[in-house]
Amino acid sequence: MDALYIFASVGLWAAILRIATPLIFGTLGALMSERAGVLNLGIEGIMTFGAMIGWLTVYHGGDLWLGLLAAAVAGGVFGILHALLTVPLGLSQHVTGLGITLFASSLSYFIFRLCVPVSGTPPTIVPFQVLHIPGLSDLPFVGEAVFRQTAPTYLAVILALVLAYVLARTPLGLAIRLVGENPHAAESQGLDPIRIRIGAIIFGSSLMGLGGAFLTLSAFNSFFPTMVQGRGWVSIALVVFASWRPERALLGALLFALFDAYQLRLQQIVGKAVPYQVFLMIPYLMSIAALLVMARRARVPQALMQPFRRGER
Amino acid sequence: MTGSGVVLRLDAITKRFGSLVANDDVTLELHQGELLALLGENGAGKTTLMNILFGHYTADSGSVTAFGRLLPPGHPRAAIAAGIGMVHQHFALAGNLSVIENIIAGTERMFRWRSDQSKARAKLAEISDRFGLRVDPDARVGDLSVGERQRVEILKSLYRDARILILDEPTAVLTHQEAEKLYETLRAMAQKGLSLIFISHKLHEVLAAADRVTVLRGGKVVAERRAGDTSKDELAELMIGRRVARPVRDKREPGPVVMQATATSIVAGGTAKLSDISFELHAGETLGIIGVSGNGQATLGQLVCGLARPTSGRFELLGQAVVSPSPRRFVSAGIGRIPEDRNANGAVGEMSVWENAVLERIRSPRFSVAGLVRRAAGRTFAQTIIDRFDVRGGGPDTPIRLLSGGNMQKLILGRSLETTPRILIAAQPTRGLDEGAVAAVHEEILAARRAGAAVLLISEDLDEILELADRVQAIVKGRLSPSVPIGDADPRRLGLMMAGVWQEAA
Numbered sequence: 001m002d003a004l005y006i007f008a009s010v011g012l013w014a015a016i017l018r019i020a021t022p023l024i025f026g027t028l029g030a031l032m033s034e035r036a037g038v039l040n041l042g043i044e045g046i047m048t049f050g051a052m053i054g055w056l057t058v059y060h061g062g063d064l065w066l067g068l069l070a071a072a073v074a075g076g077v078f079g080i081l082h083a084l085l086t087v088p089l090g091l092s093q094h095v096t097g098l099g100i101t102l103f104a105s106s107l108s109y110f111i112f113r114l115c116v117p118v119s120g121t122p123p124t125i126v127p128f129q130v131l132h133i134p135g136l137s138d139l140p141f142v143g144e145a146v147f148r149q150t151a152p153t154y155l156a157v158i159l160a161l162v163l164a165y166v167l168a169r170t171p172l173g174l175a176i177r178l179v180g181e182n183p184h185a186a187e188s189q190g191l192d193p194i195r196i197r198i199g200a201i202i203f204g205s206s207l208m209g210l211g212g213a214f215l216t217l218s219a220f221n222s223f224f225p226t227m228v229q230g231r232g233w234v235s236i237a238l239v240v241f242a243s244w245r246p247e248r249a250l251l252g253a254l255l256f257a258l259f260d261a262y263q264l265r266l267q268q269i270v271g272k273a274v275p276y277q278v279f280l281m282i283p284y285l286m287s288i289a290a291l292l293v294m295a296r297r298a299r300v301p302q303a304l305m306q307p308f309r310r311g312e313r
Numbered sequence: 314m315t316g317s318g319v320v321l322r323l324d325a326i327t328k329r330f331g332s333l334v335a336n337d338d339v340t341l342e343l344h345q346g347e348l349l350a351l352l353g354e355n356g357a358g359k360t361t362l363m364n365i366l367f368g369h370y371t372a373d374s375g376s377v378t379a380f381g382r383l384l385p386p387g388h389p390r391a392a393i394a395a396g397i398g399m400v401h402q403h404f405a406l407a408g409n410l411s412v413i414e415n416i417i418a419g420t421e422r423m424f425r426w427r428s429d430q431s432k433a434r435a436k437l438a439e440i441s442d443r444f445g446l447r448v449d450p451d452a453r454v455g456d457l458s459v460g461e462r463q464r465v466e467i468l469k470s471l472y473r474d475a476r477i478l479i480l481d482e483p484t485a486v487l488t489h490q491e492a493e494k495l496y497e498t499l500r501a502m503a504q505k506g507l508s509l510i511f512i513s514h515k516l517h518e519v520l521a522a523a524d525r526v527t528v529l530r531g532g533k534v535v536a537e538r539r540a541g542d543t544s545k546d547e548l549a550e551l552m553i554g555r556r557v558a559r560p561v562r563d564k565r566e567p568g569p570v571v572m573q574a575t576a577t578s579i580v581a582g583g584t585a586k587l588s589d590i591s592f593e594l595h596a597g598e599t600l601g602i603i604g605v606s607g608n609g610q611a612t613l614g615q616l617v618c619g620l621a622r623p624t625s626g627r628f629e630l631l632g633q634a635v636v637s638p639s640p641r642r643f644v645s646a647g648i649g650r651i652p653e654d655r656n657a658n659g660a661v662g663e664m665s666v667w668e669n670a671v672l673e674r675i676r677s678p679r680f681s682v683a684g685l686v687r688r689a690a691g692r693t694f695a696q697t698i699i700d701r702f703d704v705r706g707g708g709p710d711t712p713i714r715l716l717s718g719g720n721m722q723k724l725i726l727g728r729s730l731e732t733t734p735r736i737l738i739a740a741q742p743t744r745g746l747d748e749g750a751v752a753a754v755h756e757e758i759l760a761a762r763r764a765g766a767a768v769l770l771i772s773e774d775l776d777e778i779l780e781l782a783d784r785v786q787a788i789v790k791g792r793l794s795p796s797v798p799i800g801d802a803d804p805r806r807l808g809l810m811m812a813g814v815w816q817e818a819a
Contacts, residue, residue: 170427171422171425174414174418177409177414181409186418188399299409
């Protein structure tokens with residue numbers, strides 16, 4: 001019975017949004033890039049780099065928002081790298097992306113070590129505080145569960161809705177979708193698939209950087225090199241789960257966060273009887289199950305991972 | 314008909330690809346309100362010429378003038394702006410997007426908060442009405458038939474105010490009925506003042522639809538005729554450069570039954586793909602199955618090649634009931650196959666000619682031993698096919714995708730016929746081939762029949778059936794009509810049978 005009581009606790013619900021935030025950013029980032037036809041497996045490394053550079057900016061006296069900005073810009077720079085290699089040069093998107101993950105992860109640790117001396121306890125910063133929304137935050141239960149988050153969390157949710165609108169309703173969104181479905185059709189309509197793809201990758205990579213920075217600037221207050229912990233890979237899977245739609249990406253991230261928040265609390269109830277690693281598996285197992293159900297109906301962008309070369313059909 | 318002035322002029326266009334001269338000093342004029350056919354065999358330079366006109370390629374010399382203005386070479390956008398629209402043979406459409414999305418993409422300013430779909434819809438509806446190109450703007454393009462997709466392609470150009478329309482082999486992917494409807498539409502468009510060029514190698518279409526015909530051969534303009542002043546024979550000779558006669562079937566007594574279906578049905582995914590079909594195939598005869606594609610031919614092809622199991626009814630191969638079919642067993646029983654879609658099911662594009670030649674027989678000791686491929690034997694086999702069936706454009710080690718459609722088809726035919734099959738399944742064997750290749754493929758099919766093979770010819774081409782088949786059955790919505798001797802069949806009767814009216818046709 002205790003296992004069910006967890007759902008009645010405010011703490012669980014408040015944790016869901018917090019856990020979901022980096023996933024929302026990451027998933028949206030991967031999604032925008034894939035909608036234009038380019039897979040970006042650099043996500044894991046870009047999130048790590050974003051976490052590091054955001055933290056370092058604040059540690060050296062920068063404002064928290066400046067930290068977020070730095071993470072977004074750094075993400076964008078890696079985006080330029082990925083874009084140049086995969087779009088004009090048409091290299092394998094898998095290999096390039098994995099290369100960027102390895103490179104960005106190592107570089108993060110390297111820079112961190114250069115700037116921060118080794119010490120027993122990692123140095124900390126003062127992270128984002130809960131943003132109190134008058135009225136909403138004071139609602140019983142709902143206020144505590146939903147409306148006591150830090151600013152970047154609200155930003156992530158709003159962003160998901162805005163991107164859903166942009167993709168579905170604006171000429172820019174249509175252009176991105178057309179490039180991801182059939183770049184030759186886009187070209188014959190007078191659009192430039194190469195520029196649109198590069199733009200989408202850079203924008204998506206910035207979002208990945210933001211997702212990483214949330215970890216050091218809001219969820220925790222220090223940086224350590226392994227802190228992204230596969231969130232990038234989960235985001236890649238969530239894009240499929242979401243069938244390449246931002247509003248569903250939001251739901252997917254929340255669902256995954258629910259599993260994660262739940263298993264943490266379940267661990268505490270069950271105690272040592274079962275090794276905790278078993279619980280850590282739960283969200284991933286549930287994701288695979290959800291993916292099996294959803295992915296069958298997913299509509300993959302038809303030109304995903306197909307390099308575009310002018311004049312070649 | 315021909316109205317006033319010249320709207321488009323190509324002047325002395327020359328284009329080389331390496332040592333190949335694709336266009337050699339080509340000059341061409343298009344008049345207002347005219348429907349001009351550009352006729353030529355595959356490789357005559359038709360598509361290259363149109364790609365230069367539209368700015369996909371840059372010519373080595375020569376110029377393009379539209380409505381009195383010189384077009385800058387190599388800029389499709391300039392061509393669009395000048396009022397030129399191009400409908401490619403392979404459609405440039407996004408299947409997951411709706412019709413209206415495909416049409417308006419790129420026509421609005423990119424950074425706006427809303428795309429103005431109501432205005433776009435009104436304009437589209439007006440164009441659809443004016444030219445009789447009806448299509449649901451909210452349908453997903455992937456759900457449309459090929460004919461409807463082509464309508465979307467044409468609408469894309471018209472939506473951008475094209476006044477000159479170029480269509481590259483517009484009927485290559487269409488059924489007979491769709492093609493006739495398309496030409497009706499094109500004629501109506503010409504009457505309303507648009508000027509059109511269409512590329513084709515089908516003589517009867519050119520004669521029936523065009524006002525004027527320009528014939529290209531080997532990259533040069535060899536002739537220009539008014540459609541009313543020429544004939545099929547003359548055009549064929551101009552296009553090929555010599556006389557080509559389609560081979561004629563000789564009379565033969567049919568042998569024993571080698572394949573038989575009795576009230577066979579196939580249900581897949583809850584829908585009946587074939588219902589209660591019955592046919593008998595005799596050695597030394599050709600049974601034609603005529604029908605508009607999409608009426609169950611694909612499933613019939615799978616049944617007779619061992620790819621699908623009958624859900625009910627009896628299906629016999631060489632006198633034995635087929636219980637658990639497999640393509641390998643069918644091939645080793647002596648079935649040769651020409652699949653309907655040679656690129657998807659007939660050949661592996663990236664693999665070489667010899668690999669494609671031996672792939673379906675790779676387990677036979679002739680081509681492999683102890684799990685290792687006998688490459689030399691494979692290459693020799695491929696070379697034999699190349700020599701005997703006159704496959705041009707490469708040797709045994711050329712990737713097969715580099716061959717033209719006709720040559721790829723000759724190779725597929727050759728690998729089936731080289732080891733004389735007992736049964737030959739030919740599904741749409743000449744679709745998309747030019748006149749010379751059609752004659753060659755027909756000759757080989759007749760030769761197989763002469764050698765005693767039973768031929769099952771699935772086709773939607775009336776002429777092909779009338780020339781090759783001994784008996785004919787029509788396929789309509791997964792059902793087969795009773796068989797009719799070819800002597801009793803004429804185009805009118807076959808047309809009725811294809812429409813499903815068997816009693817009246819009898």
